[in-house]
Amino acid sequence: MPRVSNSQNQNTMSVTTSIPLINGVEYSWGDIVAAANGVPFVGITAIKYGDSQDVQNNYGAGRHPVSRSKGRITPSASITLYKSEVVALQRQAPNGRLQDIAPFDITVSYLPESGIISTDKIRNCQFTENKVDWKEGDLNQQIELTLIPSHIEWGQPKV
Numbered sequence: 001m002p003r004v005s006n007s008q009n010q011n012t013m014s015v016t017t018s019i020p021l022i023n024g025v026e027y028s029w030g031d032i033v034a035a036a037n038g039v040p041f042v043g044i045t046a047i048k049y050g051d052s053q054d055v056q057n058n059y060g061a062g063r064h065p066v067s068r069s070k071g072r073i074t075p076s077a078s079i080t081l082y083k084s085e086v087v088a089l090q091r092q093a094p095n096g097r098l099q100d101i102a103p104f105d106i107t108v109s110y111l112p113e114s115g116i117i118s119t120d121k122i123r124n125c126q127f128t129e130n131k132v133d134w135k136e137g138d139l140n141q142q143i144e145l146t147l148i149p150s151h152i153e154w155g156q157p158k159v
Contacts, residue, residue: 025113033109034079036125043085045142047108049077049122051152075149077122079106083132083141090130098127098145106147124150 034041054071081089090096106122125147134141 027110027112031110031112033111035107035109036104038107041079041081041085043082044079045082046080046144047078047106049075049108049120049149049152051075073151075122075152077106077125077147077149077152078144079147080142080144083143086143086145096130098130101127103150106149119155121153121155122147122149123153 032047034044034047051073053073056069056071057065058067058069060066086098089098089101093100103124103126106125107119108122109117109119111117128146128148131143131145132141133143
């Protein structure tokens with residue numbers, strides 16, 4: 001937390017130079033390697049994933065909750081690929097439909113300069129759609145494809 005000197009105006013904060021940076025470098029897109037069944041995606045431009053959980057307050061005596069309950073966890077994911085990468089995936093499908101590809105895992109590894117690697121695993125993914133959206137003037141095609149995973153294993157840093 002930055003320290004505020006009593007002699008300074010309260011609207012002005014002075015950050016001391018004795019506060020060190022944590023690792024010094026933040027994760028960036030260039031640090032990410034996403035792979036399906038161990039094969040890295042080359043034509044990937046975005047990946048989104050997460051999960052949400054049903055959580056509710058339980059009420060008893062009084063007006064405030066006395067406990068909480070947790071329910072199902074719902075994972076979600078999507079990946080944005082260049083058209084050439086989508087075509088390569090379609091070639092692996094029995095009839096060209098991405099939805100017919102067997103469930104697969106996606107690993108997302110964060111490989112920063114600090115050397116502390118963290119890997120998340122998006123498990124049992126299947127595509128829910130196969131689409132294209134071209135328009136006049138497009139120089140390339142980036143296709144966001146929705147995935148339905150079974151669950152996400154959130155990684156821990158590995159030194």
